[in-house]
Amino acid sequence: MTAVAGRIRAIPTWQLTLGLALLALGFLVAAQMAAEGPRVRYTSQERTPLVETVQDLQAQQAQLKQQLLDARAAIQNLEAAGEGGAAVTKQLNDELQAARIAAGLVAMTGPGLVIQLSDSTLPVPADGNAQDYLVSGADVLTVVDQLWAAGAEGVSINGERVTVSTAIVDIGGSVVVNGAYVAAPYQISAIGPSTMFDTLTHQQGFVDFVRARSQTFGIGVSYATPDQVDLPAYAGSMNLRYGVATPSASPSSPPATAPASGMP
Amino acid sequence: MGRGRGPLAVGLVLAILGLLVVAQLRSQAQGQGLTQLSVQDLTELVANVTARNNQLRDEIRSLQAQQESLARAVQRGDTSSSQVRSDLTHILAWSGSLGVTGTGVRVTVNGQLPGPAVGELINELRNAGAEAIAVNGTRIVPGVVVTGDPGHLMIAGRPLSEPLELLAVGQQETLAGSLSRAGGLIAQFTAQFPTVEVKVLPQDLVVVPPTDRSIAPVLGRPRL
Numbered sequence: 408m409t410a411v412a413g414r415i416r417a418i419p420t421w422q423l424t425l426g427l428a429l430l431a432l433g434f435l436v437a438a439q440m441a442a443e444g445p446r447v448r449y450t451s452q453e454r455t456p457l458v459e460t461v462q463d464l465q466a467q468q469a470q471l472k473q474q475l476l477d478a479r480a481a482i483q484n485l486e487a488a489g490e491g492g493a494a495v496t497k498q499l500n501d502e503l504q505a506a507r508i509a510a511g512l513v514a515m516t517g518p519g520l521v522i523q524l525s526d527s528t529l530p531v532p533a534d535g536n537a538q539d540y541l542v543s544g545a546d547v548l549t550v551v552d553q554l555w556a557a558g559a560e561g562v563s564i565n566g567e568r569v570t571v572s573t574a575i576v577d578i579g580g581s582v583v584v585n586g587a588y589v590a591a592p593y594q595i596s597a598i599g600p601s602t603m604f605d606t607l608t609h610q611q612g613f614v615d616f617v618r619a620r621s622q623t624f625g626i627g628v629s630y631a632t633p634d635q636v637d638l639p640a641y642a643g644s645m646n647l648r649y650g651v652a653t654p655s656a657s658p659s660s661p662p663a664t665a666p667a668s669g670m671p
Numbered sequence: 672m673g674r675g676r677g678p679l680a681v682g683l684v685l686a687i688l689g690l691l692v693v694a695q696l697r698s699q700a701q702g703q704g705l706t707q708l709s710v711q712d713l714t715e716l717v718a719n720v721t722a723r724n725n726q727l728r729d730e731i732r733s734l735q736a737q738q739e740s741l742a743r744a745v746q747r748g749d750t751s752s753s754q755v756r757s758d759l760t761h762i763l764a765w766s767g768s769l770g771v772t773g774t775g776v777r778v779t780v781n782g783q784l785p786g787p788a789v790g791e792l793i794n795e796l797r798n799a800g801a802e803a804i805a806v807n808g809t810r811i812v813p814g815v816v817v818t819g820d821p822g823h824l825m826i827a828g829r830p831l832s833e834p835l836e837l838l839a840v841g842q843q844e845t846l847a848g849s850l851s852r853a854g855g856l857i858a859q860f861t862a863q864f865p866t867v868e869v870k871v872l873p874q875d876l877v878v879v880p881p882t883d884r885s886i887a888p889v890l891g892r893p894r895l
Binding site: 585 | 717812814879
């Protein structure tokens, strides 16, 4: 025994740590393989290829988004390279960059908060609807709109920047943002003033939402106020296929109280 | 192995371990979400993600053409100001700082809806590809939302009176169809708000005004 103990003591500490780390790695791999079992059993033959198709499409989408951002960056560089010292072009480029930032085409950082929505952990009653206990697209849309109303100047949902054209769609128990599938829990990040959280929690719409979804169905609503909130750039299309820009001398209307100009 | 290499190996293995844990947790979370969906939902999801991917491909092709054209202009020594101006106009129109004119729909709401229901109408129009939207003459841009109870609606801090009129630029059939389809938003509203009547009319010409507010960030800075 003394000889064995002596041999163990002789093993360097780093070897012991390495051994433990490899052991943990082994457990992780084994646990993952074990966890796959039940999921596969519950997965119907019809569903498996569809799940794989969605995963493939998502992987393609990630590549396409990167390609799009790269192409936009290359164009931006070429436009800057073409300045040629002309003051008017320089000014145009500055305006263009400001427009890109305002439109959400540039990643942004600033003060703000992150609201997390998570599925309920409450048991679904026998006469209950399981969907009510999952975060829906309508829930995410409500929180996003409430954040805008509370003064947010930029918002993203699980890494998808919310822009003028962003739709938040509910497909069964999943949420699609900008045409991209995002999984629960939903982290809604917003850049805005330091008063944003107070304003948000005093808004009737948010109070109603928490009462209806969190208190009734147990939907998790939590928040964090990190020092800096990072929002990604919008990586999607900016189609104007059916409409054209109509430059106007003055911006629209305050008159929100009357219907807009008549159309044929 | 020398004394210095031991801790290095441990660090390396721990780093790999950490990466694997994060990767597994992420894939597990997404995979579990997907396997909980029905076949019908998965089919709809495939259609949705495919449509987005096709849009991205179109946009990339268009950007690549623009990039080649710009590269040639730069080689010739052009200042490319016309290209920059064109880009600027496009972004300003898309983001709401310039008006947009085109085909589309007019949606009229007779009766009182709560603010979130109007938000759902706007969201549905966006999902159907609306390129610009206005509610009673106010352009919908980030930060502009309709809030309040029925009869007391507000938009961008201003009262919004009935009847509501939403204008949207886009493909007429798609915009109208998405709202009017069986089980669509209008059908849902009919069940939920029986006294409210929502009509969608395709329009050959819709004029959506620019926003009257600054959409430039004040607190946020570009992250380069």
